[in-house]
Amino acid sequence: MDQLLQQLVNGVLIGLVYSLLAIGLTLVWGVMNVLNFAHGDFLMIGMFLSYWMYALGGIDPLFSIPVNAVALFLMGMFIYRFIISKVMHGPGLAQLVVTFGVSIFIANFAALIWTPNFRSIEHTLLSGTWDLSGIKLSIPKFVSSIGSVVTSFLLFSFLRYTRTGKAILAVEMDREAATIMGINTERINSLSFAIGSALVGVAGALLATHYYIYPFVGGTFGLICFCIVALGGFGSIEGAFIAGILVGVVQTLGGYIFDPAYKLAIVFVMYLVTVWIRPQGLRGW
Amino acid sequence: MHDLTAKQLTLGGVVLALLVALPLLVPSPFFQHVMIITFMFAMCGVAWNVMGGYAGMFSFGQVAFFGIGAYTSSFLLLTFQVSPWIGLLAGGVISAILAAAIGYPCSNLRGHYFAIASIAFGEIIRIVFNNWHLVGAAEGLTIPMLKESLGNFMFHSSKLPYYYIMLAFLLLAIAVCWWVSASKMGYYFRAIKESHEVAEVLDTQFEADHITVRLRIRQAELDQVRKTLAGRQ
Amino acid sequence: MRMRNCMAVLAAVAVAVALAAGPVAAQQKVIKIGALYPLTGNLAATGMDCKRGVDLAVEIINGKYDLNLPFAKEEGIPGMGGAKIEVVYADTKGDPKNGLAEAERLITQEKVVALIGAYQSAVTKTGSQAAERLKTPFVCSDSSSPTLTQSGFNYFFRVSPHDGTMARNQFEFLKDLEKQKGKAVKTVALIYENTEFGANVAKMQKQYAQEFGYQVVADIAYPANASDVTSEVGKIMSAKPDVVMHAAYITDAILFTKMFKEMNLAPMGFLNMAGYIESDYLPTVKADGNFFYVRSTFALDLAKKKPMVGQVADMYKQKYNIGMGENTARSFTAPFVLADAFNRAKSTEADKVVKALLETNIPGDMILNPWKGVQFDPQTHQNIHASAMLVQIQDQAYYTVWPFDAASRELVWPFPAWKDRK
Numbered sequence: 001m002d003q004l005l006q007q008l009v010n011g012v013l014i015g016l017v018y019s020l021l022a023i024g025l026t027l028v029w030g031v032m033n034v035l036n037f038a039h040g041d042f043l044m045i046g047m048f049l050s051y052w053m054y055a056l057g058g059i060d061p062l063f064s065i066p067v068n069a070v071a072l073f074l075m076g077m078f079i080y081r082f083i084i085s086k087v088m089h090g091p092g093l094a095q096l097v098v099t100f101g102v103s104i105f106i107a108n109f110a111a112l113i114w115t116p117n118f119r120s121i122e123h124t125l126l127s128g129t130w131d132l133s134g135i136k137l138s139i140p141k142f143v144s145s146i147g148s149v150v151t152s153f154l155l156f157s158f159l160r161y162t163r164t165g166k167a168i169l170a171v172e173m174d175r176e177a178a179t180i181m182g183i184n185t186e187r188i189n190s191l192s193f194a195i196g197s198a199l200v201g202v203a204g205a206l207l208a209t210h211y212y213i214y215p216f217v218g219g220t221f222g223l224i225c226f227c228i229v230a231l232g233g234f235g236s237i238e239g240a241f242i243a244g245i246l247v248g249v250v251q252t253l254g255g256y257i258f259d260p261a262y263k264l265a266i267v268f269v270m271y272l273v274t275v276w277i278r279p280q281g282l283r284g285w
Numbered sequence: 286m287h288d289l290t291a292k293q294l295t296l297g298g299v300v301l302a303l304l305v306a307l308p309l310l311v312p313s314p315f316f317q318h319v320m321i322i323t324f325m326f327a328m329c330g331v332a333w334n335v336m337g338g339y340a341g342m343f344s345f346g347q348v349a350f351f352g353i354g355a356y357t358s359s360f361l362l363l364t365f366q367v368s369p370w371i372g373l374l375a376g377g378v379i380s381a382i383l384a385a386a387i388g389y390p391c392s393n394l395r396g397h398y399f400a401i402a403s404i405a406f407g408e409i410i411r412i413v414f415n416n417w418h419l420v421g422a423a424e425g426l427t428i429p430m431l432k433e434s435l436g437n438f439m440f441h442s443s444k445l446p447y448y449y450i451m452l453a454f455l456l457l458a459i460a461v462c463w464w465v466s467a468s469k470m471g472y473y474f475r476a477i478k479e480s481h482e483v484a485e486v487l488d489t490q491f492e493a494d495h496i497t498v499r500l501r502i503r504q505a506e507l508d509q510v511r512k513t514l515a516g517r518q
Numbered sequence: 519m520r521m522r523n524c525m526a527v528l529a530a531v532a533v534a535v536a537l538a539a540g541p542v543a544a545q546q547k548v549i550k551i552g553a554l555y556p557l558t559g560n561l562a563a564t565g566m567d568c569k570r571g572v573d574l575a576v577e578i579i580n581g582k583y584d585l586n587l588p589f590a591k592e593e594g595i596p597g598m599g600g601a602k603i604e605v606v607y608a609d610t611k612g613d614p615k616n617g618l619a620e621a622e623r624l625i626t627q628e629k630v631v632a633l634i635g636a637y638q639s640a641v642t643k644t645g646s647q648a649a650e651r652l653k654t655p656f657v658c659s660d661s662s663s664p665t666l667t668q669s670g671f672n673y674f675f676r677v678s679p680h681d682g683t684m685a686r687n688q689f690e691f692l693k694d695l696e697k698q699k700g701k702a703v704k705t706v707a708l709i710y711e712n713t714e715f716g717a718n719v720a721k722m723q724k725q726y727a728q729e730f731g732y733q734v735v736a737d738i739a740y741p742a743n744a745s746d747v748t749s750e751v752g753k754i755m756s757a758k759p760d761v762v763m764h765a766a767y768i769t770d771a772i773l774f775t776k777m778f779k780e781m782n783l784a785p786m787g788f789l790n791m792a793g794y795i796e797s798d799y800l801p802t803v804k805a806d807g808n809f810f811y812v813r814s815t816f817a818l819d820l821a822k823k824k825p826m827v828g829q830v831a832d833m834y835k836q837k838y839n840i841g842m843g844e845n846t847a848r849s850f851t852a853p854f855v856l857a858d859a860f861n862r863a864k865s866t867e868a869d870k871v872v873k874a875l876l877e878t879n880i881p882g883d884m885i886l887n888p889w890k891g892v893q894f895d896p897q898t899h900q901n902i903h904a905s906a907m908l909v910q911i912q913d914q915a916y917y918t919v920w921p922f923d924a925a926s927r928e929l930v931w932p933f934p935a936w937k938d939r940k
Contacts (some may be wrong), residue, residue: 003752010748023607029397057876108558116562118772118798129780138780207751212802216560218768220745221410230401255749261712261739263749265412268405275398315626320617415712417737 001132007256009135015248016145017207021221022228022240023152024119024199030172030235031192034084034095035080038103039225040218042197044110046072049214051119054208060125061208068201076197080190088189103218110215111257119213127209140210147206151199152241159237168192172235224251224267231271233281243282246270301456307449317448331458335465344403349410350380356414364410548604549595549866551856552624554635556612556647560743560769561638563798564845568660569607570838571846574830575853576603586826586853586884589861594596595913597861603853605779606630610641611614617641621648621656631866632657637845640714645746655859655871659852660845662792663718667900673868674877675894677855678848678887679904681715681765681791684813685722688763688789688908689730691811691920697800698922701931703786707736708760709750709774711766716742719791735759740771751777760786764783775803775810779936786932787811789832797843800914807914809933812904815887817918819926827886847886854878855892875899888924 025039031273036042049071050064085103087094130137159165170178171188179185211217234238247267255263275281306318329351333344357379358372367375387406525581553572556565582600583590594600597920604626608620617636624630625648633656636642640916642661649656650671659677663682667676679687696702708723710716722736727734736757740750751774754762760783766774771793778784793799794812800836818841821828830850834842854876880892882903890903908920910929919929 003756007748007752010746014746014748021533035397060375111558111562116558116566116767118563118802120802122804129782131782135779159738178731186547197785210776212769214563216562219560220743223404226401230398234397250411252746255740256752258742259416259739260747261416261741262412263744264741265409268409270401270411271405276401279398315623315628318622322619412741 003256004253006135007252009137010141011252012146012245013138013141013248014252015245016148017141017203017244018221018224018228018248019241019244020148020151020179020203020206021200021225022232022244023155024196025204025225026229026232026235026237026240027155027168027192027199028099028196029229031168032088032189033085033092035086035226036193036196037096037099037222038079038106038218039196039200040202040220041103041106041110042072042076042218042223043204043207043221044213044215044218045075045106046201047208047211047217048110048114048119050205051213052120055119059155060186061121061205062125064133064208065147065202066198067207069198072201072204073198074105076194080193080198084193085186085190090213107218114215116215120211121208121213124209138210144206144209146204146252148194151202152237155195155199156237164191224264227267227271228271231274232282233283236281236283239281239283304452305449308445317445321447321451324448324455328451328458329454330453331462335462345400345407349407350384352410352414353380353383534577535936547594547599547601549598549601549860550606550630551892552633552635553605553618553628554610554620554624554633554641555607555637556641557607558718559612559858561767562614563636564768564796565609565612567797568849569634570834571849572605572634574834574837574851575850576605577692578830579603579853579857587830588858588884595857595861596744596804597864598866601860603857605853610636610638610645610777612638612641614638614640614644617643617645618648619869621645622652625649625652625654630654631868632826632856632871634658634849634856635660637661637849638715639666639718642666643714649673653776653868655856655868655875656929657852657856657875659850659855659858660741660848663714664722665714665718667898671899672710673872675899675901677782677851677892677901677904678815679906681719681899682722684791684906685719687813687908688723689726689732689783691789692732692761693730694920695931698882699929699931701786703732703760705733705735705757705759706761706763707738707754707757707785708734709736709738709740709762709764711742711770712739713742715767715792716765722877723763735836740770742767744770744773747773747777748781750774751781751783755781755783761789763789763791763895764790764794768793768796768799771799772795772802775806779806782936784933784935789813794911795844795909795916796844797840800911805914805939807911808939809911809930811908811910811919811929812842812916814909814916814918815889815904815906816842816844817907817909817926818842819916820888821919822926823924824883824888825881828884832930845880850886851892854885856893888918 021039021043027037028034028036029040035165046068049068050061053059053064053067054061069216079102084147087098124140126139127145128139130139130142138141157165157171167178167183168188168191169180170183171185175185178188228243229240231247232241232243247270250270251263251267254266258266307321311317354373354376358367358369359378361367361375362369396492553569555568556562557569558565576785577591578585578587580594582593585591589595592600594602606624608616608624609621610616617640618696621633621644624633631654633645633654635658636645637660639661640663641664642658643663646656646658646666646669650669650673654673656674657677658674662678662681664680664682666674667680690704706723706727708720708721708727716739720739724737736754736759738750738753740747744750747770764771764774771790775794778788788810790810790812792812794807794810795814800807814831816830818827821831831842834840834846855875856871858878858880859871859874862877863870865871876894876896876899878892878894882889882891885892887900887904888907889905892901893903894900895902907918907924909916910919910927910928911917912930917925917927919925919927
């Protein structure tokens with residue numbers, strides 16, 4: 001029983017990390033209808049940024065969060081302006097291929113300049129494990145989860161309560177109508193992409209506190225991310241958030257109760273069953 | 286598009302003749318290998334086109350059907366010594382059945398959800414096969430080197446037979462694709478691509494959906510099996 | 519129209535490839551061998567380790583060095599008129615499909631006369647199939663799946679030990695531990711990554727566990743590229759084993775180490791394979807790696823008994839500014855075995871080389887690894903002297919602890935509790 005509870009707790013912790021990754025992706029997907037294959041690699045860049053700030057400047061990853069957010073925001077905007085916007089008017093497949101190309105380029109360029117070796121951040125401000133009557137709670141993971149919740153909440157508030165945020169939501173719901181209402185959809189596109197990237201930069205800083213860092217780490221999270229976004233419903237921030245936690249829990253508990261070798265299969269089955277019952281995902285429209 | 290002009294036919298004929306003559310002109314086995322793999326991927330592309338190109342339903346899990354075809358024919362060969370040619374058809378049939386089974390409930394899904402569902406399906410198949418001891422789990426199935434013969438679908442001395450067989454199957458795949466596009470089903474597919482809502486009004490969606498899936502799978506499997514065979518050579 | 523476009527593009531590609539696929543002329547005084555390694559992708563760091571080992575070996579063969587290694591003291595291979603070895607690398611990206619394609623390309627396009635590599639057993643499997651079909655010798659000294667030497671291939675040879683031998687070594691260690699140090703173990707938990715490598719290790723471990731009389735209380739397979747391993751560690755903990763035997767690649771080794779610490783899993787001992795001895799493992803986990811046992815075919819402390827090891831390790835450190843690791847030491851040996859065969863065959867013709875390989879008899883003091891020598895079984899082509907020792911990580915370095923008479927340090931058993939450290 002103890003172990004079961006432990007698995008549940010860990011499932012929620014990793015699920016919250018997934019959530020943060022997913023909300024960035026769902027924003028981009030919802031607004032621009034573009035599946036950003038390079039999402040995982042942006043995460044990797046965020047992780048490396050935190051790493052270098054730690055290794056060269058002794059800055060704890062938690063303090064690198066704002067730096068990451070800004071850096072990835074600018075990077076996202078740059079990539080959108082100069083690469084993605086060029087294919088926005090083309091067929092959907094072209095956009096996918098372009099982001100895929102960006103992904104390959106970033107990962108391998110990172111491997112070239114930083115070498116493919118593994119790095120990790122050893123001594124963070126908040127490290128260690130709490131023992132709560134038998135249940136082990138990893139402090140860095142716990143902090144990451146809090147970070148994820150806070151960031152998601154901030155994003156949610158931004159979208160709901162600011163003018164720009166509402167404009168983004170409008171474009172998500174109906175692009176043509178938004179244009180008619182006078183919203184500059186091109187600017188919204190690039191803003192959303194930049195915000196999505198910034199979010200993943202924050203996730204990178206949080207993950208760097210307890211995960212290993214190397215140029216191809218993007219691939220580890222990529223596939224699960226897409227599944228979570230779809231499960232939650234494209235474009236829905238709450239959906240992605242809930243789905244992230246759900247996937248984390250199902251993956252961990254499922255792996256423990258049945259067989260870890262099949263844990264991803266269990267997640268995918270859950271996805272299939274969900275969309276058969278509700279084709280637009282949990283909270284999609 | 287179904288009325289080819291004389292000019293188009295001639296050009297097609299010339300290209301075909303070139304492809305037939307190519308391996309004889311360039312005897313490098315590596316080159317032939319690359320062409321064989323090219324034909325294989327071309328077949329996959331053609332199969333995918335039936336659904337993705339015509340009906341606009343992007344599926345990324347096609348590789349699952351590929352694998353099922355490959356495993357089916359390999360398994361039959363290893364366990365029951367069934368000739369790869371029969372294994373090929375068996376793989377196709379099994380894939381078609383599976384596709385229909387998956388296609389029916391998925392026919393409701395739109396665009397991206399469908400794409401992810403196809404990936405989900407592909408991954409499930411991959412994980413299952415990676416852990417299922419009947420089909421060799423992580424080690425997989427290795428086809429032993431059999432005697433060289435057409436019946437065994439194994440040629441050691443040269444890649445030429447593989448080349449021509451692949452080319453023949455590619456032409457077959459293109460022919461099937463063309464036939465689909467010219468048929469009533471093809472028109473339904475294009476209607477779906479233009480607008481799901483309109484097609485629904487025309488009451489064609491459901492049937493068209495899963496048949497599409499099935500057909501496409503049919504082709505995909507045939508590819509796969511081909512691929513396996515290509516993998517063997 | 520579609521058909522026409524289709525065919526036209528096909529034809530254009532065909533012509534382009536034909537033009538690019540021109541044969542490369544071979545030179546006389548140079549012997550080209552092909553090397554298959556994952557130079558990009560997940561295992562790129564390992565691939566580079568192996569490449570450096572090969573590069574160093576070839577440099578020693580081609581140049582003049584005062585080392586107790588074959589052909590070190592003269593330039594090139596004497597039996598071939600001083601011909602030098604040139605290595606052509608192919609990046610497998612860690613994918614078995616590429617193993618096949620690249621092996622074929624190296625042999626038919628680059629005209630290499632032999633192959634080495636490919637680290638990952640799944641890739642070596644397909645590569646060796648290609649070599650067998652194209653009748654080219656393949657000398658492998660860094661892949662450990664037993665199935666590689668069970669296919670009855672004529673052209674494939676393996677210098678390093680396979681997982682069957684190494685699994686057996688692990689149980690021999692446990693038996694020795696009981697007999698000579700009085701520490702008994704009853705139950706083991708097997709946990710392994712889910713590809714050719716891990717699956718085979720587990721198969722062998724189950725077999726030997728039964729043979730040696732240990733009870734397997736957990737048998738857990740997991741996907742290597744997992745982002746989280748809570749479920750797996752949870753299952754091990756529920757089984758409460760005396761010893762955990764883990765077959766991993768580096769990414770999972772790191773993840774599991776952190777998880778073991780986090781969940782406070784401390785059995786009597788961890789006997790691990792592969793990932794834990796990668797050169798990136800200790801720098802990433804640092805002190806958390808202490809007290810794990812890893813099976814190994816190399817350790818720097820071998821230099822105490824074999825000075826040549828120290829000299830080569832120093833040379834490596836000077837050239838690359840990093841310490842020599844096990845993967846490097848394994849890949850290092852294949853070029854020497856091939857050079858030795860070329861030397862005796864006085865030819866690079868495949869069948870003559872194979873005959874020479876079958877007659878290989880390199881003495882133990884002339885190889886970097888701690889084996890009695892290199893001699894191939896005529897049936898399986900496996901080096902009969904290859905075996906593994908056990909090293910334990912202490913003070914963030916690898917020390918030989920078994921066989922006990924070859925140990926350079928006393929082993930630490932049982933595994934100290936996590937909170938009693940640092």
